Amino acid sequence: MSTAETTGPRERYRAQVQAEIKQHAWEQLAADGVAALSLKAIAKRMGMSGPALYRYYASRDELITALIRDAYRSLADTVRAAHQSGADLGGLAHAVREWALEDPQRYLLIYGTPVPGYHAPADTTAISNEVMTVLIAASRRAANSGRPIEAHLAQHRHWADDRSAPAAALRQALAFWTRVHGVLSLELAGHFAGMGFDPAQLFDDEVATLTRG
Amino acid sequence: MSTAETTGPRERYRAQVQAEIKQHAWEQLAADGVAALSLKAIAKRMGMSGPALYRYYASRDELITALIRDAYRSLADTVRAAHQSGADLGGLAHAVREWALEDPQRYLLIYGTPVPGYHAPADTTAISNEVMTVLIAASRRAANSGRPIEAHLAQHRHWADDRSAPAAALRQALAFWTRVHGVLSLELAGHFAGMGFDPAQLFDDEVATLTRG
DNA sequence: GTCCTCGGTTATAGGGTGTAACTCAAGCGA
DNA sequence: TCGCTTGAGTTACACCCTATAACCGAGGAC
Incomplete structure (x- = not known):
């Protein structure tokens, strides 16, 4: 462009x-x-x-790399757009879920089982950092809980571009990532298929735990 | 045998x-x-x-099916053994993590990206139900929270063998599954690799949220 | 001892990645 | 405008894979 x-x-x-x-x-x-x-x-x-x-x-890997790059780019844009239009963590979560359901394989391309011989180039991790930055920004209201993980993260925070974000925000951003991925990836992989309940409601409740507890 | x-x-x-x-x-x-x-x-x-x-x-799929069956069987045995030796949810979580780290590809075989054409036979889902049953048993102390997800799960509970388990226990068993998988699968896929913090500590803290909030 | 089952073989079809050698047209400079 | 060069596309090939077909031979069953 x-x-x-x-x-x-x-x-x-x-x-x-x-x-x-x-x-x-x-x-x-x-x-x-x-x-x-x-x-x-x-x-x-x-x-x-x-x-x-x-x-x-x-090579096939090079094509896949191009796809991965575009997928990260698309996810980062989606998350950023949601953030800039005032969405809170819940809003971001729903934006991510919609993005994933729109093309499940695109989500799995990024966060699914890595392909055996493949190694991601540096710039893709740079784009995924962009997502992290937004998550941390949206998590800045998180209150310090005093749990040991926060002290640990305070000492291992080079992955967070925002140097002033409190450790509680880092923890909450990670929680966002792991919990959203936990529910979403099981849903996309079809593990809830035979269970009958509505994955969307489980997702909603799980996202609610992010800001509540 | x-x-x-x-x-x-x-x-x-x-x-x-x-x-x-x-x-x-x-x-x-x-x-x-x-x-x-x-x-x-x-x-x-x-x-x-x-x-x-x-x-x-x-066929190749048939061999993979045998592997999947054995993997489920091994996981169910591991979880059941931990439960029978008195482990609480935290103990179960660590048993699962150890089992996963012992052979990451075995975990990904079950919970990773599904292979394109493959369809799991009925008996493997039966074994995975076995895991669920243990999780629900270990979750029975969970107190009712009144959140809407519990009402929803109370009406869609055919996947739970234990018909007397309160909906709060079903919710907690699901939370165990999704949160453990969320942290664990990202760790196994290498997504925490460049970040510097200790995945074990994040795992511990995430498991702690299960019984706390 | 005879038969037949079943494990192993080679040959083959078909699909995939990726390389080598070649052709040919389109762009570019003089 | 004319040649030269660049590069896109081709076929042929080597090597991987799954899977089937046809065949052979030995061992168990009776």
């Missing part, structure tokens, strides 16, 4: 095809999950033969 | 080879995760050629 404007027709074409590949990749991912993502299948759907895609993504 | 004792030498051999295959499968799983599980590689390590394994497991 804001990169060098010296885009000749060659680069424009390249960028467009790259985007089209990613589009097909998202569709395939949403349908069958990251494990079923196949460069060859994407190529076939685009009407070209397998190895052609390697001009645009050097 | 307690099945028909009319085991001729043929069946004995078959069972032994089947067990050996599963053993190699567990090693391969622990090393590289379920996605990297390969029947051919197991066969090679056992000194026989690929298709021979299909005499023992009709």
